[in-house]
Amino acid sequence: MERIIIVANQKGGVGKTTTTVNLAAGLVQLGYRTAVIDLDSQGALTISLGFDPYTTRPSTYNLLLEEEITFVDILKDTGKNIDLAPANAELIAAEYKLYTRPDRTSRLRATLQLPRQPYDFILIDSPPNLGLVTVNGLVAATELLIPVATNYLSMRGVRSLLDSVWLIREKLNPQLKLLGVLPTLVHPKATHAKSAIYEMQTVFKQKVFQTHIPYDDIAATAPAMRKTILEYAPNSAVAAAYLYLAKEVSRAE
Ligand SMILES: Nc1ncnc2c1ncn2[C@@H]1O[C@H](COP(=O)(O)OP(=O)(O)OP(=O)(O)O)[C@@H](O)[C@H]1O
């Protein structure tokens, strides 16, 4: 069974894109057929995987809005065994163009259900909002992974995110389940990181991943070199953490 995992949190800068890229790289390393979908008009995932969002067409914008464009039509070969459905700034317009369509929340799901090659994992990177494009991701997904930064006030908003997600599940995608909550940007020595993780475990119990993603500047350097962290710094603690996360995700039912 193909697993479609959306990485979402309406809070910005919590590690959604970094997690999408490096979890994908970890899953590939474990031998899984993996694709990623960029649903953020800023195209950070697209850039991280070596493509220029200003010139890369067709993109997820076309996929969401044009019936004749299929998933296969927009896929890019990243040379890393990760297939990429890229995004560009046109996606901003998708929000209001989708709005008037009766199928506005199910476009991505419909297009993924058309004949195409199967994957073990499709990971969806989403923008820091809960607009219609993100809702398309939540409706297409089978699982939700929420990265939560362990810095100041990081837990704020996670509950409201989940409230919205359960509403979407009830109305639009009953199969959607919470895969897990991932502590990110963990400063190993900071006491606020420890208390943030403790708070997450109190609220989300066994849904908090055993993996914690440590803070490391390598995480910002790797995408600038168009490399995953697993390629750029395979011996770093953060690369090890993402590989461990891939194992944890692949073990989860
Ligand atoms: N483990 C880490 N250690 C240090 N820096 C990190 C780590 N993970 C991500 N970063 C950096 O933090 C910033 C935000 O990360 P990222 O882009 O993955 O978050 P995001 O949730 O996708 O952001 P947005 O909401 O803007 O899409 C980036 O500059 C990234 O390089």
Ligand SMILES: [Mg+2]
């Ligand atoms: Mg992002």
